[in-house]
Amino acid sequence: MSDADDPKCDPSPTGSEPDSKRDHSRREFVRAAVASGASATLAACLAGESSVTAPAGVAEPASLPDRQHAWNDASPTDADGNVRPPRHHVFWNLSLAVEPDGAARDTVATALAALERALEWSTDGLLFSLGYTPAYFDRFDASLHESVDLPPPDPMVVLAAESDVTVDTTDALLHLVSDDGAVVLAAEEALFGERDRLNGHAVSASLDGIFERTDRRTGFVGAGLPADRQRGLEGVPDSEPVPEGAPFFMGFRSGFRESQATEDRVTIREGPFAGATTQHFETVELDLDAWFDEHDHEHRVARLFSPDHAEREAVGEYGERLDTTTDVTAVTDEIHAHARDEGIVGHAQKLARAREDGEPLLLRRDVNTTDGDVCGLHFVSLQRELAEFRRVREAMAGEAFGQYGLGPRQSNGILQYLRLRHWGSYLVPPRSRRALPRPNPKA
Template sequence: MRSAVATGGTVALAACLENGSSLEVPDGVPEPLSLPERQHAWNDVLETDRDGNVEPPSHHVFLNLSLSSDPDSAARESVTAALQGVERAIEWSSSGLLFTLGYTPAYFDRFDATLDEAVDLPAPDPIVTLSAESDVTVDTTDALLHLGSDEPAVVLAVEEALFGDRTELNGHSLSASLESVFERTDRRTGFVGRGLPAERQSGLDGMPESEPVPEEAPFFMGFRSGFRESQATEDRVTIQEGPFADGSIQHFETLELELDAWFEESDHEQRVAQLFSPEHAERNAVGEYGERLGSSTGVESVVDDIHEHARERNTVGHAQKLARERENGEPVLLRRDVNTTDGNRCGVHFVSLQRTMSEFRRVREAMLGEEFRQHGLGPRQSNGILRYLRLRHWGSYLVPPRTHRALPRPDPER
């Protein structure tokens, strides 16, 4: 089914349905106008694990879109009708469908008006290539549509419905699509969940032949992620003022993982030290895949020791570095990243929501850890996990509130 989502199309959808995936959702789907103003309001309808950490949908499709018509009132009506048609047919939940539609700085550049000052959305500027081997493609299309569901058939059927290949969805007739307004210029897919990376690790480029990913790990690097205490709340990442209040700023990038080096050049204790902190490794605080951590990584307790760890242990942890940029102890980013095997390469689609892009840049600069070069830790040493990442795609987007999600002008209330 993961392969079907990656392939897309009618044949892939049929294969999903034959293998038990379903388009049927519970009765009583609410009217679109009763849904939250925030497109990114997912947490209240997502499942949680035994520790109270939010579990994202299992299957994801990311579509880069370019406008094929002027963003006029007729086009806005088509986009509104298409999206609301999906919302009438499929429940807003992880077993149904969750989605966001965000717009790039390039989209807004076509207008004479400028974005409200409450929206911090500068032109994409990758501040880090992570390594000399990174080769970054910056997203200069118009929009990004992110679809997520536990049911692979749902994301495939909705994609077909939105682009004119399907006129009925879950027993509901559809009156409009995005086909006359947008062209799909790039399609990426992902998945996340306990056991899924281990099932998919065989034969991937960049993965050791030994198949080392633990059976219960939800991510390719072998550890849990998305701990509740390490995630910003949806309130924290929501724009508070101006015409785009209740929106958010989304960052989306694709990272290739060098897992052959990650698993073969270091043992489990070293991987824990690089991902969390050296002290986590010494205390055996993480377990095989993070099962001992509960709802928090606990890195806030070792933030003040980071320079000592660099000097004395020649290692600083990835999570340890990022924790320095919390505000009053609270994270400023809400991450919804997923694994990917696009191009038969193991990687991560890194999805982050924040109130401003300046907050993301501040956290990313902390991840770079340039200050630790004084201790001999560059990107190719044990400076977090930098040496195992290759940045390939980079983009940033305004995710407007539902009221303005259909081809918004920079001054939508004019």
Template sequence: MCPPNGRATRDDWETPLSRRAFVRAAVATGGSAALSACLGEESSLDAPEGATNPASLPDRQHAWNGSLPTDDDGNVRPPEHHVFLGLALSSDPDDAARETVAAALADVERAVERSADGVLFTLGYTPAYFDRFEPSLADAVDLPAPDPIVALTVESQVTVDTDDALLHLASDDGAAILAVEEALFGERDRLNGRSLSATLDSVFDRSTRRTGFVGPGMPADRQEGLDGIPDGEPVPEEAPFFMGFRSGFRENQATEDRVTIREGPFAGGATQHFETIALDLEVWFEDNDHSHRVARMFSPAHAEREAVGEYGEKLGTATGVAGVVDEIHDHAREYGAVGHAQKVARAREDGEPLLLRRDVNTTDGDIAGVHFVSLQRGIGEFRRAREAMLGEEFGQYGLGPRQSNGILQYLRVRRWGSYLVPPRTHRALPTPVPDGNAEPSR
């Protein structure tokens, strides 16, 4: 845990494991004290310097993969620490506010490198934000108002995100995330040694702050004392996610090109779905042995062949579920179970995944959970994948949400939101026609 007085000591940093836990807790806590604790005796941030000319950076906000490392199998390795800030407008989205937002974001890009060692970020906007303008966004982007009718289970109690925007910050350096957050909201006047020309706090209020983390060992390090996790520390030590398996396999992810909007005023952008899911890991680990967990996460055939390993280390760059999709009804009849990944793979287009997922674990509220983040060209593609995940047709085999229908019975959706992540050119308070005329309708 991050010390309550915000001061780090040598005891807090004596092993890599405790140092990682310390930083993760500091990011979850946020604020000046947490940043000071991360920096320790150092008074300034030690992050790579940013771009001399932000205009030289990729126009696609969501184009992170080229700036991220890969694991030993060649899968993109996501940043370890994440902060998601729900933002509500505190002023009119006029030209002055637009210039302020643009300047504040460009200041960050000049100060801190766009990488896992620095900070990666996206700023997306909700349908509620665009509702204030005429004409409608609907003709340009598939971004309907959030309607969580496919929210996994009847036990889900969903709060729809109706803020104006979502700022997603990600980094391997917890101090860098905290420093950028403070700089953007007027709590620091310098960032990585550079002075700042503008901040977001005159335009936005932070209405929600959610945090997450991902990486081998990080869930196991945090499992003790959380609601929803049984005693005995069941999460495998090397697993990057609470449910005990790897994710983000290269061949099971849409490419950044595939999720990019191709035409219209927001060409180069993407849509984003973001939801928070509470996990019932007590039932997941206590009612299923490893073989049953593999069958429910991947497929019964994976379990029978012992194809996964302890946490997915045998899978390389692909889950291999494409080869068992056609057997899914046979599996439902023969084994009384179907796999989560096996179901979702049915939503592919010409064999290619539709979604680029950037999920992270969360312990917000001391509850084990997942912040589910997906990028796609339009929200209709997310719905298509989610409907495949629901697998309602397997009810004919007795596989309802509370039976062995993938992992549905272990998930409870708590928050749900959809966003347009514009290209960088239009990321500062866009209108539905950013290169034309649009007026607030209210």
């Protein structure tokens, strides 16, 4: 029996609602449990071996792609051919509790491989990555190999950040994702020693005792999800303005294929960490009160895309008129004229100026969040070098447009609606080196 059939998992009083309504209720129940961590009721739902039913993993995890960030081929695409991101996300900041010796390294490797044996590497099963901070590598006598660009995280480098920004100085960031929230929760439990079987497979090792969990954050993405979850959040108008079809709180689609770097482009090519990538992770609070109440739809399109997009009505209600591209490269040369004559420059329009030979530098995997009952965004960016992230963020800051009176809190893209709250930088090693890596493995 699956947990969908278990009356303990049905949040309705009798368990007798129609199947469609009961399925919707269960999805909402699991979604709430993901956001808060497994409740006692959900723990009961997940207690049995058969309670999580997902496609099985592989007998030999070494047969999987060596890149931890190789998610695109394991993900479905939308009707336009853009990669559709997983719906449920959990992020754990981890602090190392032991010396990173051979025994600890073997335990981490065994625990992670157990997930891959139990669950298919896909959004129907589980995708995950484990990245390491500069602080993790600082404990070693050897320096991080020169092929890796991983400076200490510093939000003041490219943006004048608020004083309450938290910089991640823990050791690692674990990112777990699936289209099934129950799978994410069960994987968490298995990975931290709270269950010994997962999807019919024995789990013989865990990260418990190796890492201490210091901070848990959650996210979600998908058409209709922000509209469903906007009610009662801090920073959202009482009118609940997020369109039903929008996958993000600001009301528009994102992740267009031609606006995303490829996984090849963000992969480190040489050195002992060939096959790795660098990851930037930040949490941003959104001021949707101002975004929706102070501007009409045309003005929001101009700020997010460009004034030209607004004039041509090129976007639609939530981006449905766009397919695999925003076409912002066609209006980058007009950006100074827009700043001077329209008093607005578009967010995407600015970012396009940082491309290299017309190609994006960043692969973004952003998700909405309601952590703390605040409307926000977990901004996840992969790039070969963090210098490339800084280049894009400098373009986003748009300091060149100050000469037209467009400061950070004026009509300079979407900056005035964002409040930075968390910032971190990570090396996401290849799968073969993801278990407590040394800074220079071949030295």
